[in-house]
Amino acid sequence: MRYGSTMIAFCLHDILTEFHGEEHAEENVVLGAFIVSVYVGGLLAGPLVWVPVSKVCGRLRFMIATGIAHVLANGASSFLHYTHMAWTLAPFRIIAGVSGVWVLANGWATVEDLLGENKRKPGYSLDIPVHAVAGLRSWTLLGRLFADAFRWHWVFRIQAILVGLLTLAMVPFGQETQAPTALQQKIDRLRKETDNQSLQLQLHTDLIICQALKGSPRNAWIIVCQSKKGLGYALVAGITYRCQYALLTSFGSSCWPCTKRG
Numbered sequence: 001m002r003y004g005s006t007m008i009a010f011c012l013h014d015i016l017t018e019f020h021g022e023e024h025a026e027e028n029v030v031l032g033a034f035i036v037s038v039y040v041g042g043l044l045a046g047p048l049v050w051v052p053v054s055k056v057c058g059r060l061r062f063m064i065a066t067g068i069a070h071v072l073a074n075g076a077s078s079f080l081h082y083t084h085m086a087w088t089l090a091p092f093r094i095i096a097g098v099s100g101v102w103v104l105a106n107g108w109a110t111v112e113d114l115l116g117e118n119k120r121k122p123g124y125s126l127d128i129p130v131h132a133v134a135g136l137r138s139w140t141l142l143g144r145l146f147a148d149a150f151r152w153h154w155v156f157r158i159q160a161i162l163v164g165l166l167t168l169a170m171v172p173f174g175q176e177t178q179a180p181t182a183l184q185q186k187i188d189r190l191r192k193e194t195d196n197q198s199l200q201l202q203l204h205t206d207l208i209i210c211q212a213l214k215g216s217p218r219n220a221w222i223i224v225c226q227s228k229k230g231l232g233y234a235l236v237a238g239i240t241y242r243c244q245y246a247l248l249t250s251f252g253s254s255c256w257p258c259t260k261r262g
Contacts, residue, residue, distance in 0.1 A: 014152040018081050034090075045098050058185075060176045067167030069099035071160045077234035100163075 008015075054062045073096040080088045146155050176185060191197055 008152075008155055018152070045101060052100075058176050060170065060174045063174065064167055064170055066099040067163055067170070068098055071164045071167065073099065074156045074160040074163070078153040078160070081153065 006122060050062060050066070074090045077092045077096070080092070146158065
């Protein structure tokens with residue numbers, strides 16, 4: 001989602017011009033900043049909603065479901081110029097932000113699933129340098145190329161195509177990483193094969209979605225505020241995302257001269 005917002009930043013002038021006209025394109029700064037930085041709104045939904053609910057429903061199912069939602073939101077955004085109303089972008093960009101951030105939240109959850117407690121630190125430490133240096137810089141370049149070669153509609157469509165291909169690949173090749181969910185799926189298969197409905201996990205907990213949601217703020221509080229390492233990383237991540245937010249929201253105005261047509 002962060003990379004997609006970086007690409008969209010270079011098409012911001014084209015988007016606002018098509019909806020508002022050339023003379024008013026640079027006046028609507030708030031809408032432009034929202035279009036680019038909508039992923040920030042989804043950062044809260046990731047750890048507080050998606051991750052705890054995925055403990056009940058499974059990581060893989062949520063990856064596929066949010067991938068489909070992200071494809072539909074970006075696909076719809078590419079055709080909204082026919083409405084001639086810029087506000088119609090808002091709900092679809094919100095959906096794209098909330099669904100797109102699940103990939104970020106699930107990345108942390110997958111690290112916890114696959115690595116032991118003593119081996120998680122290297123996995124966590126790679127997030128900021130990989131995304132900030134390799135990811136944002138490469139997608140910034142791609143955004144500039146697409147802005148020059150195509151109209152802004154295709155930036156949304158290309159994102160939808162890429163996410164759609166990844167989502168389709170998850171269906172046959174993806175594996176569940178959350179251990180209780182994976183074990184429960186095996187139990188369900190055994191019940192069908194043996195016709196023995198009494199089979200169940202030895203450590204069966206019957207965790208429901210409401211319980212998972214109630215416990216997520218408490219778990220986040222424990223991780224961030226009662227751990228020096230967690231608090232330190234939260235501060236670093238907060239500063240990093242704040243810088244990215246400021247950078248992305250300034251891309252549009254600074255790059256408008258590069259994206260003007262004619």
